[in-house]
Amino acid sequence: MTTTCQRRNTRQRQVVLEELMAECSHPTAGELYRRVRERLPRISLGTVYRNLEILQESGQAVRLAGCSGQEARYDGRPEPHLHFHCAGCENITDLETVFPLMDDLLGSTLENHEIDGYHVILRGTCRNCRSGA
Amino acid sequence: MTTTCQRRNTRQRQVVLEELMAECSHPTAGELYRRVRERLPRISLGTVYRNLEILQESGQAVRLAGCSGQEARYDGRPEPHLHFHCAGCENITDLETVFPLMDDLLGSTLENHEIDGYHVILRGTCRNCRSGA
DNA sequence: ATCGTTGCAAAATATTTGCAGTTGA
DNA sequence: TCAACTGCAAATATTTTGCAACGAT
Secondary structure (H helix, E strand, O other): OOOOOOOOOOHHHHHHHHHHHHOOOOOEHHHHHHHHHOOOOOOOHHHHHHHHHHHHHOOOOEEEOOOOOOOOEEEOOOOOOEEEEEOOOOOEEEOOOOOHHHHHHOOOEEOOEEEEEEEEEEEEEEHHHHHOO | OOOOOOOOOOHHHHHHHHHHHHOOOOOEHHHHHHHHHHHOOOOOHHHHHHHHHHHHHOOOOEEEOOOOOOOOEEEOOOOOOEEEEEOOOOOEEEOOOOOHHHHHHOOOEEOOEEEEEEEEEEEEEEHHHHHOO
């Protein structure tokens, strides 16, 4: 929805955001729902979805592209940064490596498109999956 | 599925791949189904999904999940390249701009992860959406 | 008091799967 | 031949929505 109204600060929204930020694993809506329910047992899955949508609108959450499986994953870290997606364990991890070249693109125009954000997923194999079978 | 068996070269799979490569718009499975059906009227949506899965296994297609909306989009261009996702029209376009720094990462190790592919989506507004309302 | 938000349940979408018949190698 | 593949339909999974009650401001 492109509804721009006066948002209210509800407990549900706050807890969804807190748990999203606490979770480094970039949880799916369902995973987040399970976690949030430990603190708010009566919250519904619909509310989690609605709040994820609202948090995206306000730039506090990002829906991740290019994961595998079919459930969308969410990231509670708003600044653009790199992600790593392991082909073995399928986990998505934040990378701390900074990529200045990428940041230089922000605000510039590329092939007639104004760039104001980026989303990078590097793919490969993590150390764990390399050593283990 | 991680089934590695002797794949057969069926007409359905061939047409799915052809139409996927012909389509610059990174179609969803449903869109592709509609296109493919013009050539193979009896093909089923399930077959399209199954073949997209198989084409990914063999590296001939890439799923661009979770871009916007809920339907996954597919890309029939196997070499890593940049994508642009317009916030206005929601379209995803290939960029021809080459990003050597990105390619340098391939084969290297970053924070203990072996990198062998990348997936980049730049976000912003395309010229069309900028001029139009 | 107002109107954004919630829980619930049902609807809408998207994707996967079982199966019996078909087909490529 | 024979296992991979297909169409079909049903099953699952995921996400959205209508609505009456609730609660933040």
